[in-house]
Amino acid sequence: MSGHGFHVHGPHDHAMEHVAHGGGHHDDEGMASQLAVITAVLATVGAIFSYMGGATQANAGLYKNNAAIKKTEASNQWNYYQAKSSKQNLAELALTLVPAAEKDEYQKEITRYKQEKTEIKAAAEKLEQESKDWDKQSDEQMHQHHRWAQATTALQVAIAVAAIALLTKRRWMEWVTIGTGVLGVIIGVLAWLHI
Template identity: 75%
Template sequence: MSGHGFHVHGPHDHELEHAAQGHGDGHTSSIAMFTAIIATVGALFGYMGGATQANAGLYKNNAAIKKTEASNQWNYYQAKSSKQNLSELAMELTPAKREFYQDEIKRYKGEKAEIKAAAEKLEAESKHWDEQSDEQMHQHHRWAQATTVLQVAIAMAAIALLTRKKWLEYVMYGAGAVGVVIGGLAAFHI
C-alpha cells in the first residue's frame, strides 16, 4: 500500500477483508455456532457431574454414620451378652437365687433380640446409602466422560477453523455427537 491512494493487496488480504465484513463462506459461522452450543451443553454436563459427585460424597457419609450407629448397637449387644453370661454363671454358683438369675437371663435375651434387630436395620440402611453413593459415582463418571468428549470436540473445532480441513470438521461433529450421546446415557442412568 502506498501513501497516494494506490493499494496493493497480498493474496490473503482479500479473504481477510471479506471475513471481517461478514462475507465468509459460512464455514466460520457454522463452527462458531457449533462451538457455542457444545460449550453450553458441556457446561450443563459439568454441572451435573459436580452435583452427582457431591451427592456421592453425601451418601457415602450417610453410610458411614449408619455403619457407626450399627457398630454401637453391636457393642451394646455384646455388653448384654456378657451380662447374660455372668447371670448364667451366677445362677450356677448361687442356687438360692436361681429364679432371680433366670429372670435376668430371660430379660437379657429379650433385650438382645431388640438390639440385634436395630443393628441389622442400621446395617441395611448403611448398605442402601453405599449403593446410592456408588450409583451417584457411576453417574458422575458418565457426566465427566461426556464433558471431556465435548471439550475434545471444542478443541477440534478450533483446529478445524484454523486449518480449514474438512475432515477435522467431521471429527469435531462426531466428537460432539458422541459427547451428547454419553450425556444422554448419564441422564438416563445407564
C-alpha cells in the same frame, strides 16, 4: 459512466460477484460461522454436563458419609449387644453358683437379657442394611458422575477440534467436531438415564 456502455467495478463489487459465484472466501466465512455456532452449542451443553457431574459427585460424597454414620451406629448397637451378652453370661454363671432361693431372680435376668439382645440385634442389622443402601446409592452416583465427566470431556475435545478446524480450514475436521460432539451428547444421555 455506465450509461455510455462503460462500467467500472469497484473492489467491493468484485468481491460480491466472487462470493455470489461460490468464491473461496465465502466458503471460509461460512465454515467459520458454522464452527462458531457449533462451539457455542457444545460449550453450553458441556457446562450443563459439568454441573451435573459436580452435583452427582457431591451426592456420592454425602451418601458415602451417610453410610459411614449408619455403619458407626450399627457398630454401637453391636457393642451394646455384646455388653448384654456379657451380662447374660454372668447371670448364667451366677445361676449355677447361687442358692436355689435366688435362682429365680437370675433366671428372670437371663430372660430379660435374651429379649433385649433380640431387639438390639434387629436394630443393628437394620442399621447395617441402611449403611449398605447408602453405599449402593453412593456407588450409583459415582458411576453417573463418571458418565457426566466422560460426556464433558468429549465435548471439550470437540471444541478443541473445532478450533483446529477453524485454523486449518479443513472441512473434514468440522465433521470430526460434530461427531465428537454427538458422542459427548450420547454419553450425557446415558448419564441422564443412569446407564
